[in-house]
Amino acid sequence: MNNLKGTTVFAGVAVLALVILANVVLFKVDQRQQALVVRFGDPVRTVLTPGLHMKSPFETVLKFDKRNIALNANEEEVTAADQERLVVDAFVRYRITDPRQFYRTLGTESVAKDRLESIVNAALREEVGRSNSEDVIAGKRAQVMAAIRAKVARQVAAGDLGVQIIDVRIKRADLPPANEQAVFERMQTARKQEAAELRAMGEQKRREIVATAYEEAETIRGDADAQRAQLFASSFGRDPAFASFYRSMQAYEASLGKGDTTLVLSPDSAFFRYFEKGPAG
Known part of the structure; x- marks a missing residue:
């Protein structure tokens, strides 16, 4: 009986010793961690793989986060x-x-x-x-x-x-907080000034475009008038009667076109000859 009791106590002590020894020489590394084994303050090795690892009783383990x-x-x-x-x-x-x-x-x-x-x-x-x-x-x-x-x-x-x-x-x-309002007002003023400058540049560009377009239009109109005068001169030279009739039609349009002109003329005035005789004059 005493032998059995002694054996049980010995087994318990042995198990306790093994547990203490395992706790001293074994350590676990989580998958989110990495470990550094240190002996008397000097790093010995790095453990990067998760799981159960061993160390000597004279070594300590420092664990660091592997994540960000x-x-x-x-x-x-x-x-x-x-x-x-x-x-x-x-x-x-x-x-x-x-x-x-x-x-x-x-x-x-x-x-x-x-x-x-x-x-x-x-x-x-x-x-x-x-x-x-x-x-x-x-x-x-x-x-x-x-x-x-x-x-x-x-x-x-x-x-x-x-x-x-x-x-x-x-x-x-x-x-x-003390500077917010003053800076906001300054930024607002700067933005307004920038907007005014952009509007001025746009107005200047518009004027330049209009001036260029007007110049081109006048050039085209002048060329057209020159061609028109040339055609009229050529036509008038070939048919003097038509030239006289055309000029009279222009005179009628200029004098009577607006409808508010009063003329005092003799009925047999040369001004009305095409009213009586037509183009044949």
């Missing part, structure tokens, strides 16, 4: 190229690509957050300082963000931090 990590930078008040102050709120997405280098240069994600936020804020100040406030707020925000993203990516790569910058975006870029 979002970082919301603190709101910053920066000065644009036109000396307008803007309140800019940005965020960063990055990924830990080299856990060993990440551990050596940054150590933890909290330290990484502070370091990346400092880099992003410096890039924000530099690029926004090169752009007008209107471009940052609406006009060319995409270009400004692309320049900031490229600059942050270059600095991170040069620092060999073990991370990759996925994206940098400006979530919000607004004027401080």
Whole structure:
């Protein structure tokens, strides 16, 4: 009986020892994670495959997120190229690509957050300082963000931090409340001035087009009158009687065409000869 009891206790102690040993030498890596095995503060190896893995009792395991990590930078008040102050709120997405280098240069994600936020804020100040406030707020925000993203990516790569910058975006870029009304009025005035200049240019262009068209029309009319005079001269030369009749018809039209002309003439006046005799005169 005592032997059986001793055996049971021994088995229980052995199982407990195995559980403790397994807990010391085994570790699990989730599919969303990557692990770094560290021995006395020095990185030994990187574990990228999910599952159950082994380590020595003298080693510790640090786990890092394998997915994209979002970082919301603190709101910053920066000065644009036109000396307008803007309140800019940005965020960063990055990924830990080299856990060993990440551990050596940054150590933890909290330290990484502070370091990346400092880099992003410096890039924000530099690029926004090169752009007008209107471009940052609406006009060319995409270009400004692309320049900031490229600059942050270059600095991170040069620092060999073990991370990759996925994206940098400006979530919000607004004027401080105290400046909004004044800037809005200035922007409105500038837009009105631009519209007036465009209208003036359009009016000038219209006048040029009308003047050109009038000149061309006068040229065509002059050519037509010259051809008409030439035809009349040729016709009148061949038939003097027709020429006299045509000129009389023009005189009748000029004198009586409006219907409000009063003439006092003798009935046998030469003016009326074609009324009596017709073209034969």
